[in-house]
Amino acid sequence: xxxxxxxxxxxxxxxxxxxxxxxxTKTGGPAELLAFPHSESELRDLVLxxxxxxxxxxxxxxxxxxxxxxxxxxGLVLILTAMNQIKVEGNQVVAQAGATIVDTAFTAxxxxxxxxxxxxxxxxxxxxxxFMNAGAYGGETSNVIQSVKVMxxxxxxxxxxxxxxxxSYRHSLVQDNGDIVIEAVFALKRxxxxxxxAEMNYLNALRKYKQPLEYPxxxxxxxxxxxxxxxxxxxxxxxxxxxxxxxxxxxxxxxFIVNKGNATAxxxxxxxxxxxxxxxxxxxxxxxxxxxIIGEPDE
Numbered sequence: 569x570x571x572x573x574x575x576x577x578x579x580x581x582x583x584x585x586x587x588x589x590x591x592x593t594k595t596g597g598p599a600e601l602l603a604f605p606h607s608e609s610e611l612r613d614l615v616l617x618x619x620x621x622x623x624x625x626x627x628x629x630x631x632x633x634x635x636x637x638x639x640x641x642x643g644l645v646l647i648l649t650a651m652n653q654i655k656v657e658g659n660q661v662v663a664q665a666g667a668t669i670v671d672t673a674f675t676a677x678x679x680x681x682x683x684x685x686x687x688x689x690x691x692x693x694x695x696x697x698x699f700m701n702a703g704a705y706g707g708e709t710s711n712v713i714q715s716v717k718v719m720x721x722x723x724x725x726x727x728x729x730x731x732x733x734x735x736s737y738r739h740s741l742v743q744d745n746g747d748i749v750i751e752a753v754f755a756l757k758r759x760x761x762x763x764x765x766a767e768m769n770y771l772n773a774l775r776k777y778k779q780p781l782e783y784p785x786x787x788x789x790x791x792x793x794x795x796x797x798x799x800x801x802x803x804x805x806x807x808x809x810x811x812x813x814x815x816x817x818x819x820x821x822x823x824f825i826v827n828k829g830n831a832t833a834x835x836x837x838x839x840x841x842x843x844x845x846x847x848x849x850x851x852x853x854x855x856x857x858x859x860x861i862i863g864e865p866d867e
Contacts (some may be wrong), residue, residue: 571601571617571644579603579610587640590647591631592691594784595833597640597863600740601627602766606650608719608750615748618644625721626862627748628695630668633700633787639864640832648695651750656681660714661754669702669709673755677768677777682759688768689775691787693747695752700743700860701735703772710735718747725750738791738858780818783826789840793857797813798855799823807845812839821837833867 575581581603587596601623602611618625621812624643628634631647648666655662656679663672669692673684686707690697697709698716716728726747734741742749775781790798799822802808808822814831817839825839834849844855 569613570621571623572615572651574613574617577613579605579613581644586629586635588647590628590700591634591636592784593635593788593831593833593836593848594827595638595785595831595836596636597638597866599640599645600642601644602647604647604650607642607710608651608725611646611648611651611719611748611750612723614644614646615719615721616855619722627666629696629699630691630761632691632700633696633834633859635786635836635859635861637837637861637863638866641863644841648750650692658678659756661696661752661756663754664751665698665749667694668692669694669697671799673768676756677761677764678753680758680761680764680837681708682748682764683756684754685764685767685771689772695766698749698752699740700738700858701740705774706736711754712739712754715754716742716749716753718742719749719750720747742754778821778825780820780826783818783828784828785818786832786836786859788823789825789857789859790843793853793855793859796851796853801847801851801853802843805850806841807846810839810841811844815839832866833863837861 585602586598586600588594611753626641626645628647650664650666653664654667654675661676668691669687676684686705690702701709713730718726785831802822808820811816813835814829815825815835816828847855
C-alpha cells in the first residue's frame, strides 16, 4: 500500500509542515510528510506503507523533551497525540501512547490510585515517558509500569512485561529496537484521593518555583552524572545565563535551556555543545543529553 492510497481512504498526510508548531522549544525544521493517526489501525496502515515503500519513519509523542534540528525530518513523521484514550480497570490505568502523562496521573488520582504523583507536572506523553523512562522527584515511569504494548516497524503487535522493557536511567528497550509504544498499563495502589491530589499540587508548586515554565524549553537538558548535579556545575563554570542567539541557559534553573525569543534549534545545539565542552574542561565529565536530538542540520 502507498501513502497516496491512504489519503484516498481519508487519512490526512500533510507536506512540509514546520515542526516548530509542535515542539516545546518552538524550534525545528519541517517534516517532509506528517500524519496524526487516530487509532491503532491507522497507525498500522502508516507504518506498513512506510515500510513497504522504504520511507524513513519517525514517531513523536508530545515533543516536550525533544530538539528537532533546523533541517527538519525527511520521510514520514507520525505524531501520536490523537491516540490519547485513558481507561481505569481496577487498580490499573491503561493509557494510549499519545495521552499526556499528566492527564494519566490526574485520572489515576481522581480514581484514588496512587503511584503517578511524580508525573503531575511532566509535560510529555505516555509513549515518551515509557521511551525515556521519564521521572521526577524520586519517581520513575518504570516504578509503576506493568506492561507495554508496542508495534514493530513491520506493523506487528507485541506485548512487553516490565522486566522485558529493560528500563534504566532515562532508558528503555524501545530506544534500542525501534518499536513504537502504543499503550502502557500502569499498576497502582489504592489511596485517599485527597492525599494523592495534595501531593501532586505540592510537586507542581515546587516545579513552578524552581523551573522556568514561563519560557519555551525542552525541560532538563542533561542526564545527571553519578555523584554530581548538572545545575551547580553549570553555575560554577560561569555559564548560567549564557545566551547564544535566542537560546539561553536559564537564570532560574541552570539545567534548563529556554527560548528567549526566535531561538533556532541550532542555537540550542550550539549552547549545549558549549556547556558540554566547558564541563569537560573544568570537571573532566562528559555530559550526556537527556533531551532527544533528531533531524537533519540546516543546509
